[in-house]
Amino acid sequence: MRLVLDHVCAHRPPWSLAADGVFSPGIHLVSGDVGSGKSTLALMMAGLFPPESGAVRREEITSTMLSFQFPEFHVTGLSVAEECASWNLSPETAIAHAGIDVSPETPVLALSRGELKHLHLSCVLSRDYDLLLLDEPFSSLDCPGKEQVCRQISGRSGGITAIFTHEQSTFPAIDRLWEISDGRLVDCGEMPKALLQWQHAPSLVRRLVGAGRIPESITPEGLREAACRTRG
Amino acid sequence: MIVISGLRYRCLAIDALEIAPGITSVIGPNGSGKSTFLKICSGIAEPESGTLLVDNVSPRQTEVGYVNEFPDRNILFPIVKDELASPLRFRFTPCKETDHAVRDCAGSLGIGHLLDRRMQDLSGGEKVLVAFAAAVITRPRVIVLDECDSHLDAGRCRWLEEALRMSGAVYVIRCTQQMETAALGDHLLYLEKGRVLHAGTPAGVFSRLSDTSFYPISWRWPA
Numbered sequence: 001m002r003l004v005l006d007h008v009c010a011h012r013p014p015w016s017l018a019a020d021g022v023f024s025p026g027i028h029l030v031s032g033d034v035g036s037g038k039s040t041l042a043l044m045m046a047g048l049f050p051p052e053s054g055a056v057r058r059e060e061i062t063s064t065m066l067s068f069q070f071p072e073f074h075v076t077g078l079s080v081a082e083e084c085a086s087w088n089l090s091p092e093t094a095i096a097h098a099g100i101d102v103s104p105e106t107p108v109l110a111l112s113r114g115e116l117k118h119l120h121l122s123c124v125l126s127r128d129y130d131l132l133l134l135d136e137p138f139s140s141l142d143c144p145g146k147e148q149v150c151r152q153i154s155g156r157s158g159g160i161t162a163i164f165t166h167e168q169s170t171f172p173a174i175d176r177l178w179e180i181s182d183g184r185l186v187d188c189g190e191m192p193k194a195l196l197q198w199q200h201a202p203s204l205v206r207r208l209v210g211a212g213r214i215p216e217s218i219t220p221e222g223l224r225e226a227a228c229r230t231r232g
Numbered sequence: 233m234i235v236i237s238g239l240r241y242r243c244l245a246i247d248a249l250e251i252a253p254g255i256t257s258v259i260g261p262n263g264s265g266k267s268t269f270l271k272i273c274s275g276i277a278e279p280e281s282g283t284l285l286v287d288n289v290s291p292r293q294t295e296v297g298y299v300n301e302f303p304d305r306n307i308l309f310p311i312v313k314d315e316l317a318s319p320l321r322f323r324f325t326p327c328k329e330t331d332h333a334v335r336d337c338a339g340s341l342g343i344g345h346l347l348d349r350r351m352q353d354l355s356g357g358e359k360v361l362v363a364f365a366a367a368v369i370t371r372p373r374v375i376v377l378d379e380c381d382s383h384l385d386a387g388r389c390r391w392l393e394e395a396l397r398m399s400g401a402v403y404v405i406r407c408t409q410q411m412e413t414a415a416l417g418d419h420l421l422y423l424e425k426g427r428v429l430h431a432g433t434p435a436g437v438f439s440r441l442s443d444t445s446f447y448p449i450s451w452r453w454p455a
Contacts, residue, residue: 031385034358034361034385034388035357038355069356100262102263112267114409115263136382140301141262143445143446144261144444144445145262146409168386169449200385203386203450227452
């Protein structure tokens, strides 16, 4: 199973994006600045936006899920219960899994944005997909929520997971790093060597790498181990 | 000074609180009432009982710039330059003055290249930048930002911090889930279940949250 970006190009002057690379099973992090094309790349990988040239090949991928940056785009039910039912989930299970304190009768668009994101991700992560694309999954989540979602993502049993984000604090166990720079998708490589090339690295990661303490992972545990590492 | 007394509104219950001029960050779990609190601060909602006064007047009697937590709910017009001009046009500012202010504001905030773009074609982060520009183009006395940094990259977050300091606003009240950003403010409020559990300087409030995931990650293990 793999997703191949074969000389993919998208263009909307003055913006453009060129992407070439292979996404194998594992957890991939794609970082980039505002407007660099992370969401467009996610759409192309999901097959929802055709590239102007090149091809996106989803080899042996039979199920795909794209979670949009804005959870309200996914809403199909009027109430929390209806929304959960649209995912074939009982509201009690989804609400408990999301860790939010709301009634199933609550109008789904009356939830705070963070609560809605919790609920949406709870629904998305309740299923397995060969290709799971998460566009800014951590935006609007509170700190405990980010850690919970990271644990769930890290615990995925298989498939290709690609996270498109500019998150700077909380990450799951990443296998491979990518970033969009100057209109081009750059493969930084496998962790932890990829950290040496990561231009969009959070300041703590940057400081650790600069001090020669390269974290094995950028999970909170990995960062703590590197920060507390004793030389000698 | 922003003075709150006996405030009740939906889940919010704040008996007494004073907020000094400067940048105040509001943090707390999802559903704790942060956005509701910001709606009261901006005058979008009014307390069911009690008061919130900004230098002795209600928020509706002062100039407020507000950025919604849902970027698409900020949008009124299809083209960026019209969106940015709207606060000035609504107050019948002369066209030439409006055009000049739009270009000046967009230029100073680094979004001049977006002026002719359609709002619906912008990325989430770009929508936030435009919404922020529209909120500050009238140089309001109070700026209220509802988690707009959750759509911005690290560089834009630093840029936003600088833009807030340069805005001339007396009060900036913003909620954020980026604790490193919250640590940069002058004051910090921690809300839980509609109550302000902790208020003070970032150092003071975070010292009470040191065993929680709200404690800034860069403070945990200085590299």
